[in-house]
Amino acid sequence: MDAPPPSLRSSSRRRFLGMAAGVPLAATGALALGAGTARAATDSAYVMCYFTESPDMLAADYGLHLAVSPDGLEWTPLNQNNPVATPTAGSGGLRDPFVLRKQDGTFVVLATDLKGTDWTYVSQYVHVWDSTDLRTFTGYRRMKLHDMNTHSWAPEVFWDAGRGQYGVIYSAVNSSGHNVIMVNYTSDFVTAGSPQVFFDPGYDVIDGDLAVGVNGVNYLYFKKNSTLVGARSGSLDPGSFTEFSTAVSHGGTEAPTLVKSLASSGTWYLWGDTWSPNGVFYAWQTGSLAAGSWTALDQRTYTQPLNSKHCGIQPITATEYANLLAKWGTPVWNRLKSYNYPARYVRHSNFVGRIDEYAFDPYTDGMWKLVPGLADGSGVSFQSVNYPTRYLRHYDYALRLDENDGTSTFAGDATFYRTAGLADASWASFRSYNNPTRYIRHSDFVLRIDPVSTTTDKQDATFRVGY
Incomplete structure (x- = not known):
């Protein structure tokens, strides 16, 4: 859950009227395997759920968004990055969605009941949907978790085999005035048992994410002081987890999401989201959750969905992956990431072509339709999404966004041949097209066409076409 500014968080704490101490439960017995969810034998891809925001909030949308990925690193937004479901009760919006494959193979989606950034809004409920295939969402409802005067932020779910129930963990404020991770148990996601304190190390923690039964150990990652930290336990009992890992962060980081690689045994990824509407995701990798140490991934290797915030990630089958793409389609637009500055994307600003650091507004400045070349249909032209009568063209070798005047000169200037990346x-x-010894490249972050010869030139002239 995106944490509010400290002043609002303090007032949120003062709103707490009292919370019963967690009641110890009996030992849970055998633990679930994998990541605490039912896992299809043929899982070979991933689905991500999220909401959207951008620096000036032009992309703010508090509905359920989905994206898919074959590797858990490069993502394709579905439904043109528009929501596939939107809450109609409570605040009328969601944050922090989470998708789980239940033991019967169907899915359940939970989310924080909060629209926008009104941190004074308090809800004892979370949004819930059922889905057989993530193409239709039914049974929309809110599930009440407690009667306390505190929030129910960032719900996530795990299967507790010993109890034969699902545990719903979420962030709330305790009687000492700091955020802890709570748990309620449910069998049907309609009614939930009494709230208990799941994890309280004595300081403020939010955004719990569990990996259950990994070589007999359960791992809980959470936000602590704007870093991502792990705790572990041999059981799933509330109060049994102990902090152990090295903290990781990139600026103020929250919303940890653990993802097991389906392609490499033992490899795990840890996603984190930067605080603020910028919502930049960073990712780390480890070969062993038990080690508790992580290595930052090169940003060339992963791309988050446009404007995505606080995600949840679930493995899916190849058939489910194909069906989701068939149902919702791929975006009609693309984004272009710089090879040697992978935090930057091609955009126009004041009609000048350049590469700027993600995230920016208007975010549509960085969205392009790669259409058949205006001068040669075997080439491509870059049509602006937010100025559809304008195209990227070179003029005195500099790239700018100009109106198509219908001339052959414009068509030639706005046509390019896509080749294998030079780097x-x-x-x-x-x-x-009309200066065939020259390639689009950036120089001091401004786009132009130049001859390319050196290693740096080749890197400047290489881009990833994605979403």
Whole structure:
């Protein structure tokens, strides 16, 4: 859950009127395998759920968004990055969605009941949907978790095999005035048992994310002082987890999401979201959750969905992946990431072509339709999404966004041939149609067409075409 500013968090704490201490439960017995969810034998891809915001809130949308990925690193937004479901009760919006495959193979989606950033809004409920295939969402309702005067932030779910129930963990404020991670148990996601304190290390923690039964150990990652930290336990009993890992962060980081690689045994990824509407995701990798140490991934290797915030990630089958793409479609637009500055994307600003650091507003400045070349249909032209009568073209070798005047000169200036990336053949480079010795490249972050010869030139002229 995106934490509010400290002043509002203090007032949120003062709103707490009292919370019963967690009641110890009997030992849970055998633990669930994998990540605490029912896992299909043929899982080979992933689905991500999220909401959207951007720096000036032009992308603010508090409905349920989905994206898919074959590797858990590069993501394709579904439904043109529009919501696939929107709450109609409570605040009328959601944050922090989470998707779980239940023991019967169907899915349940939970989310914080909060629209926007009104941190004074208090809800004892979470939003809930059922879904057989993530293409239709039924049974929308809110599930009440407690009667306390505190929030129910960032709900996530795990299967507790010993109890034969699902545990719903979420962030709330305790009687000492700091956020803890609570748990309620449910069998049907309609009614929940009494709230208990699941994890309270004595300081403020939010955004719990569990990996259950990994070589007999359960791992809980959470936000502590704007860093991501792990705790572990041999059981799922409330109060049994002990902090152990090295903290990781990139600025103020929250919303940890643990993802097991389906392609590499033992490899796990840890996603984190930066606080503020910028919502930049960063990712780390480890070969062993038990080690508690992480290595930052090169940003060339992953791309978050446009404007995504506080995600949840679930493995899916190849059939489910294909069906989701068939149902919702891929975006009609693309984004272009710089190879040697992978935090930056191609955009226009004041009609000048350049690469700027994600995230920015208007976010539509960085969205492009790659259409058949205006001068040669075997090439491509870059049509602006928010100025559809304008295209990227070169003029005195500098790239700018101009109105298509219908002339052959404009068509030639706005046409490029896509080639294998000059610095990495799995990426792309773009050669000018009417200046065939020159390629689109950035120089001091401004786009132009130049001859390319050096290693740096080739890196400047290489881009990833994605979403």
